[in-house]
Amino acid sequence: MEKIKVGIIICDRYHTCAGGKCLKSLKNREGAFEMYKDRDAELVGFTTCGGCPGGNIEYAPGEMKKNGATHIHFATGFLVGYPPCPYMEHFAKFIPEKYGLQVVFGTHPIPQKYYLTHKNLDSWNTPFLQQAIQPTLSNEKTRLSYD
Numbered sequence: 007m008e009k010i011k012v013g014i015i016i017c018d019r020y021h022t023c024a025g026g027k028c029l030k031s032l033k034n035r036e037g038a039f040e041m042y043k044d045r046d047a048e049l050v051g052f053t054t055c056g057g058c059p060g061g062n063i064e065y066a067p068g069e070m071k072k073n074g075a076t077h078i079h080f081a082t083g084f085l086v087g088y089p090p091c092p093y094m095e096h097f098a099k100f101i102p103e104k105y106g107l108q109v110v111f112g113t114h115p116i117p118q119k120y121y122l123t124h125k126n127l128d129s130w131n132t133p134f135l136q137q138a139i140q141p142t143l144s145n146e147k148t149r150l151s152y153d
């Protein structure tokens with residue numbers, strides 16, 4: 007079976023992030039990476055969107071593709087930032103069209119503290135966001151382990 011090669015793009019609001027939660031969840035196959043639980047998967051790229059409105063997304067997937075990327079993951083920060091990234095739908099159409107790569111929403115499980123605040127704010131109340139958070143919702147115990 008073809009090896010999964012993951013490129014991660016993070017929201018620039020968290021540009022100093024060292025990727026700890028993303029790498030942990032890739033190793034443990036948690037959150038969005040649970041979809042690879044029976045697959046060999048490796049990280050081949052990690053960068054930020056470049057800051058609003060995400061100019062680096064025009065180019066970064068191409069560089070990741072040259073390094074073998076098969077899947078581009080938008081880090082969970084896209085979903086849990088205040089507000090969630092308003093450009094996700096556009097990026098998710100652009101990347102497959104331009105580079106032929108599959109886009110996945112999220113990386114590590116949503117941390118419980120973000121989950122609770124967004125639930126109280128009702129900030130995931132669109133059909134798009136309801137769908138987009140599914141891979142990283144996990145369960146409460148797992149979310150707490152990412153707080």
Ligand code: SF4
Pocket residue numbers: 016017018019055056057058059060084087090091092093
């Ligand atoms: S909100 Fe979206 S475009 Fe803005 S910095 Fe975050 S990921 Fe990039």
